[in-house]
Amino acid sequence: MRDFSDEELERYSRHIILQDVGIEGQEKIANSKVLVIGAGGLGSPVALYLAAAGVGEIGIVDGDVVDLSNLQRQVIHTTADVSVPKVLSAKAKMEAINPNVKVTVYQKFLDASNILDIVKGYDFVIDGTDNFSSKFLINDACVLANVPYSHGGILRFGGQTMTIKPHESACYACVFDSPPPANAIPTCSSAGILGAVAGMLGTIQAAEALKYIVGVGDPLYNRLLTFDAKSMNFRNVNFKKNPKCRVCGGEGIKEIRDYEAVVCEAKL
């Protein structure tokens, strides 16, 4: 058993008091490695909460720099960070919150050539990306590398998320199969997003990651949680693992390839 210092005991006391977490759970958190893909609207709250929670190692991936239009929702970055690479801006805030956390930065966009190597080294992955091709790519990589992850997506006033344990619960492709055609969806820049909605969904993803690490509760397996912030209605849509799923079913996929990019212009 790891011996937490007095400083750590005090820092994590509100976790440790929880019967379902306790010393043992906090130790699991301290020994865990989580990868956050995207340091934007979703990645901001996730990275902040995971760092605060004491996740031992956090990897953060983003190839972009901070833009003034990001600040309306990407709360890990400040006005002074405009034009700074997002991963560096994020790392500074995470370390400021909790110096015990080791932050690894990947200042790049993920594609078929690099994703598998990065994902492999982590216990859990957060999808905080803003486009379908990345989401399907992350799904493929996590299924291939057998790493559980949290899918998340937001648009206008709505959000959706599910947690995937490859080969055990339904994967993203079991539910959606493949990316929609390029002209079928509104571009994000024209659609817009309420900043606080990003915070709502991101914190749900962070909670799912921590639940998985500690081994407590029921993760969002085989169900998609969706909400509409206008009505503030939340609902669960249940799915089953598709035995014939293109990605995780019978034959399944054998290798990673890129999906046709349908990147939206405004970063979530």
Add this chain to the structure above:
Amino acid sequence: MSRYEIPQMVYDDLETFKKNHADFLAGTLDELTFKTMRVPFGVYEQREANTFMVRIKLAGGIVTPKQLLTLADLAQKYAHEAIHITTRGGAQLHYVKIEDIIDIITTLHSIDLSGRGGGGNTVRNVMADPLAGTAQDEVFDVSPYALAITSKMLEQKDSFALPRKFKITFSGSEADRGYATIHDVGFIAKIQDGVKGFKLFTAGGMGAKSRLGTLLRDFVPDTEVFLYSQAIKQVFDKYGNRKNKHAARLRFLFEDLGLEEFNKLLEVELEAVKAKGDWEMPITEIERAQGDTTHEPFTVPENIKKWWNRYVYAQKQEGLYGCKVPVHLGDIHFENARALANALLPYGEDVIRFTGDQNLYIRNLTAPQMASLHDILQKFSVEVSKPTLFGDMVACTGAATCQLGIARPRGAVDAIQKRLNKLIDERDYDALQGFKIHLSGCPNSCGKHLIGDLGFFGKVQRNEGYSYPAYNVVAGSRTSGDGSVYAQKAGDVAAFHVPAFVEEVLDTWLKHVKAYKSFADWIDDCGLAIVTEISKKYVDIPSFKEDKNPYFDYDAVELFSLKGRGTGECSAGMYDLIEADKKALKEALEKEEKDYELIRLLSARMLLVTRGEDARDKVGVLKAFKQHFIDTTLLNAYFGTMLEGDADEKSIELAEEVIKLYESMDHTLKFAKEKELAAAANAVHEEKAVHFKDLSGVACPMNFVKTKMELSKIGSGEVLEILLDDGAPIDNVPKSVAGEGHKVEATTKEGNGWRVRIVKK
């Protein structure tokens, strides 16, 4: 005198309880503290939160008409209209609201009934032969002893904090209808040299690791009944296993000690009880009618003759009759109870007995009086108008509500009854008078399968990877003191086929019933092989694709699965699963052309159930196996490499290693290696038996956080002592620690603060 005596202490406690109850309702007393107050009064929470039941002691199942009338009133007013007969012949009121319990307890006291020690680790309701005082074959009436010892045991403080429950019973004859050999303390009436007394059996019990009681004394004079019961109880109290709930009953202690050592300890306690004095137990005989001496001939009316022949019996007192009333699942509607009580009021106090098989008997009536009850009794259950076979079926609740359950025997009973009911006009089921079919959902004997003529207990079978509910079949028990024998294993059947199986066994037995004295005789002679042969027809089921129905248990809406089942004592059901895989694995290993893929899958799957995993598909199985057996270092990492890619000849090594591991597993599902690992982890702490942390000056909640940190460093069962400040720390930390399941053993004042002694769970 048909009542036991409630000691003054109970009445005194009620006054305190009333105050606590008011505080609890007002929200100033916490739930946990209140629980410790209500339980001694026999008030227990049901599965459903905030719904309570009140358990009521009825010594020897004795209930007077007046008491029954009041119970009916209580049931109507507070308890969903039903009086429930328990498996120890006591009574329960269910679905009681917490606001009403003071009224209920006060009313019960007014009719000389108490719930004290109804549940928990106490002396439970004392039972007696339901025919005591009326049976033709009895040596003498044992009912007064059940009443007297109940009064005596209620007075003893140590009756309420034993290592586990403690059960006492009395039988009036060698027929042992009180089941002396399956109790902690069982008495069978005997007269020796003109002195009344008993054969004394001890340390019997069903449940997991069932054991028939050992004959401890061939004769104990009746004046020493309390002396012996109390002394045995004191041995149990001092030496019983309080740590492991599953090995706590007296029979486990007895097995550990052996007869000789047990007797030595018993002698010491016998002397101690004698030295304390007041061990002689006053006996007041029960007054009863002297029988019908008018000798007026009575002809049973034609329309009730069938019922009369099935259920009414002639008592040893000439001209008096008793009658068995089957009660469906032990529930009596208050209107039926009231009608019966009113009808019986003129006939004295000793006219009703509740029984451990959750039925009731009426007694001490003349033939015309008994006949006049026919219409009232018809309303008690549909079984009243059927052969005894129907009413005598016993089933526990099983997986429907019990955490340990595997199968759902109540649903199976309904299915058996439905099937047999269709044949009721074609078959002479009355020829099987007294035949007992008992079902339990798991190897624990709550459904008393070990003492049925035909018994069943739940298990799991697999077909092409799918689990389905099934039963072990046992047959041919005998209960008669020294000659008691538990039913013996006769085969396995799918739950789905149980009704058809029962039908065929009964049909076969009906052909032989005239040639044998009892079913057990037939089983011993040649019946066992025949029943086994029949069972073979009913164990296999169609594939999942062909017919899904056999993969659902009775009354279940979900596919059969072990998920959600607690481990507990039911681990025996797991062994069936493991053995099935092991058998298949051995077969696969013996084949010329080896299917390595299959060998690997079976090896990986075989022991997964011991870790609570239910994976079926290859990916899931291999992954879970890696997690539970490789990552935990139970198996060398080398075997982990065999899980990747296609299986090859190395799978044989894996199979051998897994079988070896299984052989090292003990009954708590722990492997030898696991124990070594745990021992190595504990060894570090051994030099200091008691761990200590000074938390004085540390405020809430950090003192609790630090306590948890210290607890995380020590092994289960080890002791941690902490120092806490007065005020909020001592008020909160011990409560929080106990709330997480650890035991707070002692709290002592030390200086300005407190020393708290904690045993880690």
